[in-house]
Amino acid sequence: MGIEDFLAAIPWEKIIIQTVNGIVTGMILALIASGLTLIFGIMDVVNFAHGELFMLGAYIGVVVMATSGSFWLALVIATLVIALLGAALQITTLRPLLGRDPLTTILATFGLSLVLQNYALWQFGPVARKIQEPFTGYFTLFYLEYPWYRLLIAALSAGIIGAFWLFLKYGKYGVWIRATTQDRVMAQAMGIPVPWVHTGAFAIGAGMAAASGVLFGPLVGVNHAMGVDWILKAFIVVVVGGMGSLGGSIAASIFISLLEAYASIWVSPAQAVIVSFVVLILTLLFRPTGLFVPTPK
């Protein structure tokens, strides 16, 4: 068997299709994970309820779509409503825990996630809802009719993350957020209202989760348990990417989604998840600070 036979045996078409798929899911994951990382970086809170905010965002998208019929309106309203909800949750549950052991915040947000998930089940029932995609064009990718909408998701997610990055870099409140992340006490001393920066950052993270929920809604049905899968993936991503590192989580999101997409050429998608577990284990073994961050001194 020569090298040509080997090259011919590689399913190039499938690999290219899965590359596109992997990038699309990777961008959605990056949108969720960057909110999670932002919240962790600024206030040491591992937000267990992040997947639930994603899920509730998708549901609000469903409701707004049903009443107004406009996908874009649904995207904006869901983002704003969940951002407000996030701010309210942060003020009521997380603010009293400021300064306590970070582990208590895992417990509190785990409680939140139980409440929100069961609330969604109660309010919307166990049957999956569908969001209509804003347009239904296709283009031909080898033997597949590939929907344009999927590429739009990737582009929009990239746009939101890019805007968020610019905001952090140049916006006044973005600078506040970065300052608070670096040194909470110093930021307070410089007159930055740290508690409100925390609330604002949580709201932004929640809004980003909601936006990705609405964007992702048309690909699969919206149901009350969809948040759980994503929060677990996002946890893997933030550990692999290096906790608190925005760039690291984005790189890790795409990396892991690509690997899972390639793996699902050969095994079922349920088993392809194991690939990301393996990546996690290898990361913990050889680079516990994260794959995509500079080596700490």
Added chain:
Amino acid sequence: MSKRSTTVYWTGFSIILALLIVAPLVLPEFWRRFVTEILIWGLLAMSSDILIGYTGMVSFGHSAFFGLGMYGAAAALLMVKPPNLWLAILYGLIGSAAVALFVAYFSTRLRDIYFAITTLIFSQIFYVIIFTWTEVTGGENGLSFRRPPLAIPGLFSVPFSSETLHWFVLAVVTASYLILRRITQSPFGMVLQSIRENEARTRAIGYAVERYKMVAVMLSGLFAGLAGVLYAIQNRFAAPDFVYFLVSGETVIFNVIGGIGTLVGPIVGAGFFLLLREAFSRFFTEYYLIPVGVIFIAMVIFMPQGLLGFMRRWLNQ
């Protein structure tokens, strides 16, 4: 610990034990089963208290140990004829020990939040494997089997009734409590508590902190596996739902509600949680987690010591 305080402690212990022994004789069938279940979940929560309360590591992966205990028992009961109770326990412990070794090796490299997240993800690995490996584990449907008789080889063999099952579970849980209590008061347990208080200093004194942590995780996993075996015997099935991380979350909830670092607190927490679930599911049906979750959050904020936290010092004497 003063002599009088010791007497009070053991008197209290004996009274509660006596009440639990009498319980199945006076309670109706439903509550009899309920108390047995509290004891089993209490054992799971108590095993996790070794990590949360004594070593200061919050494990979100106890469902893996519990679940592998269940599946280990299932393997013994399905493969070996006639079904043997002690073999089920042995297989369950081997299963959970193997998982615990794996989890301990990798996750003890990390601390605090990272430890919590990695244990959570590790338990999901086992969930995915069990869920998708249908030929061996029965996949989504799980495995069902017959309950083994309560037997001591060569002496006697009687089928379990709900009373004898309760007493058997009570004996195992009481023994586990006494063993765990002894362990937490031993020099080993003291090192674990010093890791909780100040890890860097413990290392500086010269203790191999990682090794102690690994042993703590494995110990905790073994007792969690024992709880899994008991649950499998009580319910005559093993299902992937019990490997799912929500079970781990509930274990942490039991600990926080009951009071961490007390060993009995988690049992009380399990009882309180199951009672709340029972009470609320009459009004909210399957949405009982909404009020229970709110109560849990309120307890995290306003009562971080839990129900029994105020007597922690006394219970650990």
